Amino acid sequence: MDNATGTRRGFLRAAGMAGIAGWAGLRAGGQAPVPAVRAARPRQKIILDVDTGTDDAVALMFGALHPDLELVGATTVNGNVGIEFTTENTLRVFDHIGVKVPVYRGMGSPIVRSDFPTPRSGGSAFHGQHLDLPAARSRASDTDAVDFLIQTYSRPEAREIILVPVGPLSNVAMALKRAPRILENLTEIVLMGGAHDMGNVTASAEFNVWADPEAAQVVFRSGVAKLTMVPLDATHKAQVSREDSARLRALGTPAGTAAATFIDRRIQGYMEYDRQARAAAPVHDALAVASIVNPAVISTVEANVDVETEGPLTVGRTVLDRRTRSNAKPNARVALGADEPLFVRMLLETLGRTAPAAGA
Numbered sequence: 001m002d003n004a005t006g007t008r009r010g011f012l013r014a015a016g017m018a019g020i021a022g023w024a025g026l027r028a029g030g031q032a033p034v035p036a037v038r039a040a041r042p043r044q045k046i047i048l049d050v051d052t053g054t055d056d057a058v059a060l061m062f063g064a065l066h067p068d069l070e071l072v073g074a075t076t077v078n079g080n081v082g083i084e085f086t087t088e089n090t091l092r093v094f095d096h097i098g099v100k101v102p103v104y105r106g107m108g109s110p111i112v113r114s115d116f117p118t119p120r121s122g123g124s125a126f127h128g129q130h131l132d133l134p135a136a137r138s139r140a141s142d143t144d145a146v147d148f149l150i151q152t153y154s155r156p157e158a159r160e161i162i163l164v165p166v167g168p169l170s171n172v173a174m175a176l177k178r179a180p181r182i183l184e185n186l187t188e189i190v191l192m193g194g195a196h197d198m199g200n201v202t203a204s205a206e207f208n209v210w211a212d213p214e215a216a217q218v219v220f221r222s223g224v225a226k227l228t229m230v231p232l233d234a235t236h237k238a239q240v241s242r243e244d245s246a247r248l249r250a251l252g253t254p255a256g257t258a259a260a261t262f263i264d265r266r267i268q269g270y271m272e273y274d275r276q277a278r279a280a281a282p283v284h285d286a287l288a289v290a291s292i293v294n295p296a297v298i299s300t301v302e303a304n305v306d307v308e309t310e311g312p313l314t315v316g317r318t319v320l321d322r323r324t325r326s327n328a329k330p331n332a333r334v335a336l337g338a339d340e341p342l343f344v345r346m347l348l349e350t351l352g353r354t355a356p357a358a359g360a
């Protein structure tokens with residue numbers, strides 16, 4: 001990914017300068033100088049837009065704990081569960097792992113429809129309502145999520161912040177509709193959503209896109225400079241097994257233990273509802289975040305992607321023009337493959353970390 005390459009390039013430049021300074025000191029006959037300022041690898045800033053849920057929870061922990069990422073905020077949206085639950089669950093996750101990341105409550109319904117395209121089928125086996133964590137001690141910001149996105153991306157410094165939506169795209173689309181000028185600074189989106197070969201909520205559609213198809217259409221038609229889509233096609237190729245989950249639990253960290261609990265629940269859900277033979281589950285949203293740190297965890301093709309908002313059988317479908325049947329230019333890099341062992345290794349390494357002590 002260009003952005004990650006840019007980050008690495010910056011790091012190498014800084015490291016090179018420190019190296020030259022040290023070499024000059026030795027030539028002058030002194031001891032190897034301790035650099036006054038260590039060349040630290042700049043962290044990639046991200047904002048996660050979440051409908052927390054079990055896999056969002058793993059993505060949040062990954063984003064908050066990975067040393068190459070700086071999670072500057074989380075915005076919540078209606079999705080896996082209602083907005084009051086997705087907001088409370090997001091706060092619970094951050095409290096549990098001991099990080100202070102601002103949380104902004106967002107849209108409680110799709111941008112056009114008064115509810116989901118078809119009625120919701122009740123509670124979810126994969127997510128429950130409240131995550132299995134103690135009630136949150138911290139509170140959401142008084143600023144609304146859409147206002148936060150508009151304020152943030154109105155500033156040129158925000159060009160460094162990748163927006164990572166892993167729920168229905170209601171907040172992002174509403175921000176774009178209210179303030180289209182933010183596209184000057186909102187230059188990169190990496191989203192989990194969509195499906196090419198398989199749906200999960202219907203035969204055609206993936207949940208995040210299906211849950212607010214008009215919003216997804218706004219995002220895919222927005223012209224954002226870089227758009228990466230991580231659909232079910234990739235996430236189902238990077239599953240976390242029962243054995244992997246046991247290894248996460250054995251890490252003994254708050255993040256490892258919580259992730260194992262959530263993933264076990266997901267595995268149970270997939271075995272019951274998908275009649276999946278293998279005891280393993282995709283952790284969709286975490287794969288999207290992992291791909292920002294290491295693009296090799298997914299493999300992508302470029303294509304034009306648009307969203308069906310009308311078809312009775314196909315509403316919420318992401319339509320990939322893989323053979324350029326239309327004249328539309330590619331507007332997205334679409335992940336169709338994933339490296340499962342690498343993804344699992346990244347989860348183990350990242351969720352084995354604990355939050356730095358306050359003030360450290």
Ligand code: BDR
Nearest residue numbers: 053055056166207208284
């Ligand atoms: C997506 O929908 C939600 O259920 C998950 O959190 C994930 O973002 C998968 O279709």
Ligand code: CA
Nearest residue numbers: 051056166167
């Ligand atoms: Ca999600």
